[in-house]
Amino acid sequence: MTRSGFTPRRSVLAAALGVAGAAAVSTTAVAASGTPRPAAAPAGAAAGKPAGKKAGPVAEYHGWSSHAEWRTGAAKGVRAEAGARPGIVISRPLGTVDYTDPHTGTKAAWEYATWTSPARKLSVPATEAIVSWNARTPAGTWIQAELKGTYSDSTATPWYVMGRWASDDGAASIRRTSVDGQSDDKSSVWTDTFAIDKPASGLRLVSYQVRLTLYRTPGSTLTPMVWRVGAMGSDVPDRFEVPASTPSLSGGRELVVPRYSQEIHKGQYPEYDNGGEAWCSPTSSQMIIEYWGRKPTAGDLAWVNPDYADPQVCHAARATFDYQYEGCGNWPFNAAYAATYRDLQGVVTRLGSLTDAEKLISAGIPLITSQSFLKTELDGAGYGTSGHLMTVIGFTSDGDIIANDPASPSDEAVRHVYKRRQWENIWLRTKRYTADGKVVSGTGGVCYLYFPAKPTASQRRVLKEFGIR
Numbered sequence: 001m002t003r004s005g006f007t008p009r010r011s012v013l014a015a016a017l018g019v020a021g022a023a024a025v026s027t028t029a030v031a032a033s034g035t036p037r038p039a040a041a042p043a044g045a046a047a048g049k050p051a052g053k054k055a056g057p058v059a060e061y062h063g064w065s066s067h068a069e070w071r072t073g074a075a076k077g078v079r080a081e082a083g084a085r086p087g088i089v090i091s092r093p094l095g096t097v098d099y100t101d102p103h104t105g106t107k108a109a110w111e112y113a114t115w116t117s118p119a120r121k122l123s124v125p126a127t128e129a130i131v132s133w134n135a136r137t138p139a140g141t142w143i144q145a146e147l148k149g150t151y152s153d154s155t156a157t158p159w160y161v162m163g164r165w166a167s168d169d170g171a172a173s174i175r176r177t178s179v180d181g182q183s184d185d186k187s188s189v190w191t192d193t194f195a196i197d198k199p200a201s202g203l204r205l206v207s208y209q210v211r212l213t214l215y216r217t218p219g220s221t222l223t224p225m226v227w228r229v230g231a232m233g234s235d236v237p238d239r240f241e242v243p244a245s246t247p248s249l250s251g252g253r254e255l256v257v258p259r260y261s262q263e264i265h266k267g268q269y270p271e272y273d274n275g276g277e278a279w280c281s282p283t284s285s286q287m288i289i290e291y292w293g294r295k296p297t298a299g300d301l302a303w304v305n306p307d308y309a310d311p312q313v314c315h316a317a318r319a320t321f322d323y324q325y326e327g328c329g330n331w332p333f334n335a336a337y338a339a340t341y342r343d344l345q346g347v348v349t350r351l352g353s354l355t356d357a358e359k360l361i362s363a364g365i366p367l368i369t370s371q372s373f374l375k376t377e378l379d380g381a382g383y384g385t386s387g388h389l390m391t392v393i394g395f396t397s398d399g400d401i402i403a404n405d406p407a408s409p410s411d412e413a414v415r416h417v418y419k420r421r422q423w424e425n426i427w428l429r430t431k432r433y434t435a436d437g438k439v440v441s442g443t444g445g446v447c448y449l450y451f452p453a454k455p456t457a458s459q460r461r462v463l464k465e466f467g468i469r
Contacts, residue, residue, distance in 0.1 A: 058124065058234055058235055058236045058237070058350065058352055058444075058445070059124060059232055059233065059234035059235075059236070059349065059350035059351075059352065059445070060122055060123050060124045060126075060232065060233050060234070060467055061230055061231070061232040061347060061349040061466060061467040061468060062120050062230055062231065062467055063228055063229065063230025063231075063347065063467075063468065063469070064117055064210075064228070064229055064230065065086070065134075065227060065228040065229075065230075065345075065469070066086055066469075067080055067081075067082045067086035070086060070087065070088050070115070072117075072118050073088075073115045073116055073117050073118065074114075074115070074116040075088070075091075075113075075114075075115050076094055076113060076114045076115075076116075077090060077091060077092050077093050077094040077112070077113025077114065078090055078091055078113045078114065078115045078212075078214060079091040081225070084453075085227050085343070085453055086227070087135075087225045087226050087227040087228075088115050088212070088214070088225070088226050089214070089223040089224070089225050090111070090113045090214050090216060090223040090224070091113065092113070093111035093112060093113050093216075094112060094113055094114070095111070095112070096109045096110060096111050096112070096218055097109070097110055097112055098110075099174070099215075101174050101175055102175075102177070102323075102324070103175035103177060103323040103324070104175060108217075109218055110142075110215040110216065110217065110218070111215065111216050111217070111218050111219075111220070112213050112214065112215045112216075113213070113214050114211060114212065114213050114214070115211070115212045115214075115226075116209055116210070116211045116212075117209050117210045117211070117229070118209070119150075119207050119208070119209050120207060120208055120209070120231070121206065121207045122205065122206055122207060122208070122233045124233055124234065124235055125152060125204035125205065125206045125233075125235060126196075126204060126205040126206075126233030126234055126235050127195065127196045127199040127204060127205070127234070127235045127236075128193055128194060128195045128196070128233070128234050128235075128236075129147060129149070129193070129194040129205060129208060129231050129232065129233045129234070130162075130192060130193050130194070130231065130232050130331060130332065130348050130349075131145050131146075131147050131162040131163070131192075131194075131210055131229070131230070131231045131332060132229075132230060132231075132232075132331070132332040132335045132336070132346065132347050132348040133145055133163075133165070133212070133226060133228060133229040133230075133332065133335075133336055133339075134226070134227045134228040134229075134335070134336060134339030134345055134346060135165070135167070135224055135225060135226040135227065135336060135339070136167065136224065136225045136227075136340065137165070137166045137167045137168075137173070137224045138222045138223075138224070139168060139170055139172040139173055139222075140172040140173065140216060140217040140220055140222055141166070141173070141214070141215060141216040141217070141220070141222055141223060141224045142164065142165060142166040142173060142174050142176075142215050142224065143164075143165055143166075143212060143213065143214055143215065143224050143226060144161060144163070144164050144165075144212070144213040144215070145161075145162045145163050145165070145210065145211075145212055145229065145332075146159045146160060146161055146162060146210065146211040146212075146213070147159070147160050147162050147194055147208055147209070147210055147211075147231065148160065148208065148209050148211065149194075149205045149206075149207060149208035149209070150205070150206055150207045150208070151186060151187075151203055151204065151205060151206065152202070152203055152204045152205075152206050153203060155186075157184060157186070157187055157194075157205075158182075158184055159211060160182050160187075160189045160194060161178075161179040161182065161189070162178075162189065162192065162194070162332070163176070163177075163178060163179075163192065163330070163332055163333065164176060164177050164178075164179070165332075165333065165336055167319070167336075167337070167340050168319075169318070169321075172217070175323040176321070176322060176323065176333060177322060177323045177324040178191045178192055178322050178324045178325050178330060179324065180324060183197070185197070186203060187205070191322070191324075191325050191330060192330050192331050192332050192333075192348075193331075199235075204235065205233060208231060208233070210229055210230075210231055212226055212229055214226070227339070227345070227453075228339070228345055228347070230347060230468075232347075232348060232349045232350060234350050234444070236350070236430050236444035236445065237430070238430055238431060239429055239430055239431060240429055240431045240432065240433075241425055241429060242424060242425055242428040242429055244421055244424070245353050245354045245355055245420075245424060246355075246399075247358070247395065247398065247399025247420065248355050248358050248399075249358040249361065249362055249395045249399070251397050252394065252395045252396045252397040252398070252399070253361055253362060253394050253395060254393060254394030254395075254402050255291065255361065255364060255366050255393045255394055256291070257287050257288065257290075257291045257366055257391060257393045257404055258286075258287050258290045258291060259287065259404050259411045259412070259414035259415060260283050260286055260287050260310055260312075260313050260404075260406060260411055260414065261283070261310075261406055261407075261408045261409065261410055261411050261413070261414055262276045262277065262278075262279040262280055262283040262313070262406040262407060263276060263277070263406075263407065263408060263409050263410075264276065264309055264310070264409075264410060264411070265277075265279060265283075265308070265310070265313055265314065265317075268305070268308055268314060269314055269317065269318070272317045272318055272321045272328060273317065273321065273326065273327040273328045273329075276313070276317075278327060278328065278329075279313065279316075279317045279328055279406070280329075280388050280389040280390070280406045280407060281320065281328050281329045281331075281334050281368075281389045282313065282316035282317045282319070282320045282328045282334065282337070283313050283316065283317075283389075283406035284368045284389045284390060284391045284404070284406055284448075285316055285320065285334045285337060285338055285368065285448070285450070286312050286313050286315075286316040287391050287404055287406075288338070288366055288368060288391060288448075288450045289316075289338050289341055289344065289450065290312075291366060292341075292344055292450065292451075292452060294341035294342060294344060295312060296312050296315050300315055301314075301315055303318075309411075310411070316328075316337065319337045319340070320333045320334050320337045321333075329387070329389070331348045331370075331446070331448065332348055334346070334348075334368075334448055335347055335348050335448055335450070338448075338450045339450075343452055343453040343454065344450055344451070344452065344453065345450065345451055345452070345453055346448060346449070346450045347448070347449050347468055348446070348447075348448055349446075349447060349449060349466060349467075349468070350444060350445040350446055350447065351367075351445045351447055351466070352428075352445060353424070353428070354399075354401075354420065354423070354424045356465075356466070357369075357392055357395075357447075358395060359462050359465065360449070360462055361392070361393075361394055361395060362462075363456075363458045363459045363461075363462040363463075364456075364458075364459065365449065365451055365459060365462065365463075366391055366392060366393045366394075367391070367392050367447045367448065367449055368389055368390070368391050368392075368447055368448040368449075368450075369389070369390060369391075369392055369427050369443075369445075369446070369447045370387065370388070370389055370427075370443040370446045370447070371385075371387075371388060371390070371423075371426045371427045371442070371443055372385055372386050372387050372388065372426065372432065372440075372442055372443065373385060373426040373432070374432075374433075374434075374435055377422060377425075377426055378418060378419075378422050378423070378426060379418070379419055379422060380416055380417070380418060381405070381407075381416070381418070383407060384435070385407075386434075386440070387443075388407060389406070389448075390403045390404065390405045390406065390407075391403060391404040391406075393415075395420075396417060398420075399420045400417050400418065400419055400420045400423075401417065401418045401419075401420060401423045402415065402416075402417055403415075403416050403417075403418055403423075404416075426442070427443065427445060428442075428444060428445045429442040429444070430442050430443075430444045449463075449466075449468065451463065451468075
């Protein structure tokens, strides 16, 4: 996403209405459709609540990450491994399937095995859902994440592909990709987001399962390892404005987070989303990764032009690039990239208030937020955007937001203080007006959270409040 007028692929999360039907997706489906990114959706298309519905929690995240949780799933050809960081690996492949990479044209056979979660009943029947995962994929391996759900009318969705992912894009691996053109005339997938097509009808997703398929080159002894998979379901009220919150972090707090500008990379590696101008998401991710003391190795950065400053930002852009979306703003791909670093975890979720953000900052956990706004709606930014990622690193004693904004002219200029009321509205609303008066959608509180595999006791307590264990 970018600070300029670029239209996000799902109109900043809300899905378009009236999507044409598409074939159901299976584990052995091969190619993304190659269709252009979807047009902007009508405002609130995937965030409205039926009239009269009482206010309450708007989002729920649930994940599987412990050895006991992995053992609750249906394993076909995979096994759960214990240890410091439990996960699943290929044990005995079920067979082979062919996959034609739509971005290279290469057709290859792959051994595969699957893990399917138990059905998860949502405490918040959802209009939207986002799956995120943490994994390691050695060269010659990759994973696919899928979502299948039950609607409130007791019918079922197809298995939707929520991502085909590898940590690298070398010759032995596939190109990581979302899959366009998935719909059953009740719901659709927009890049990384499942969405009910007509939420005003009252239809909701009431439960879901996640399926992981692990792939490797036939005959290989290598295997992907998945440490975490989870989904966030949400039903955010349609709103142009959100209630004002009261600052709750006494005295404020600011975390010491590295500062990186996306703007200094403008024109670099245009094959990855037109260069640095559109790299707000990976730039924000890299800031938080380095806050936790992790960095790419010299070998990771060997491909970057040595004349470029902050080569790790270039690396993050390449490592998060979605070859179907043609951008670096795929939310789960960013969380997955963060988790490739030693003992880091990453999830995509939604928060309901700045009070939630204050709890995280108090526990030492910065967050990455997605927002869209006019230039006049955020004092001090100096720009407007149809979709942009920033890092929230603290709060002033008055409760205002301290943010590392990558849309800054230099690394030194990245730190900003933004007014609390303006910030919470542009982040949490689901509807907004464009400069020419059109109504479009807002993000409704989407954020990335990156944190250690072994958080402190206080960090565990706060994360648990948001369903992250």
